[in-house]
Amino acid sequence: MTDYRIEVRVTPRRGILDPQGxxxxxxxxxxxxxxxxxxxxxxxxxxxxxxxxxxxxxxxVDAMCRQLLANPVTEDFAVTVAAGSAS
Amino acid sequence: MTDYRIEVRVTPRRGILDPQGxxxxxxxxxxxxxxxxxxxxxxxxxxxxxxxxxxxxxxxVDAMCRQLLANPVTEDFAVTVAAGSAS
Known part of the structure; x- marks a missing residue:
């Protein structure tokens, strides 16, 4: 097994209201x-x-995003995978 | 004046409790x-x-982060500045 450092960027889909923004x-x-x-x-x-x-x-990580990390209706996600541990 | 595309990454400071994480x-x-x-x-x-x-x-953008976008006690921030408009 290899250690990977994962980064997931979840952003509001373009055209969808972004009250926080x-x-x-x-x-x-x-x-x-x-x-x-x-x-x-x-x-x-x-x-x-x-x-x-x-x-x-x-x-x-794609499956994690679809099941939990990103809202499939209102958000887009981008995944970065780099070798190495998170700490 | 020039248009810039700004990205601010705000992350919990290392060692500080991260309940969301x-x-x-x-x-x-x-x-x-x-x-x-x-x-x-x-x-x-x-x-x-x-x-x-x-x-x-x-x-x-540094001033925006210190005044609003990041909590100076519990969070770190990193700023990326790229030429070009946001849309």
Missing amino acids: KAVGGALASLGFSGVDEVHVGRLIVFGLQAGNEAEARER | KAVGGALASLGFSGVDEVHVGRLIVFGLQAGNEAEARER
Whole structure:
């Protein structure tokens, strides 16, 4: 088994309402930060995973995203697999 | 002014309790995903920013992080600045 460092980026799907993004955008403006637009807030999930090889690691993380980590209706996800342990 | 595409990665500081990470780790285990450890959940904030140059963009985003986007006590942040608009 090999140790992999996994990073999952979960972002609101384009065109879908992003209330968190709107709230952050509004807060930045009220703090006086100008020139900011298209604010979107997503999740960053990082962890260690033991797997036989990179393809198997990617396949299992894909399944984790579909079952738990990302909402299939409103969110997109992108997976990065790197050799090495998480700590 | 130049359009920049900004990405801010906010992650729990190492050593600080990460209840969200624990919850996701537990949920993955209960779904039957083995070999997962060190799960941490952070925020990914992306937006467009107009600034005079990259250094100014980076400086302003740093200030946004210290004032709003990241909790200075429990979180670390990393900023990526790329030329181009957010949409």
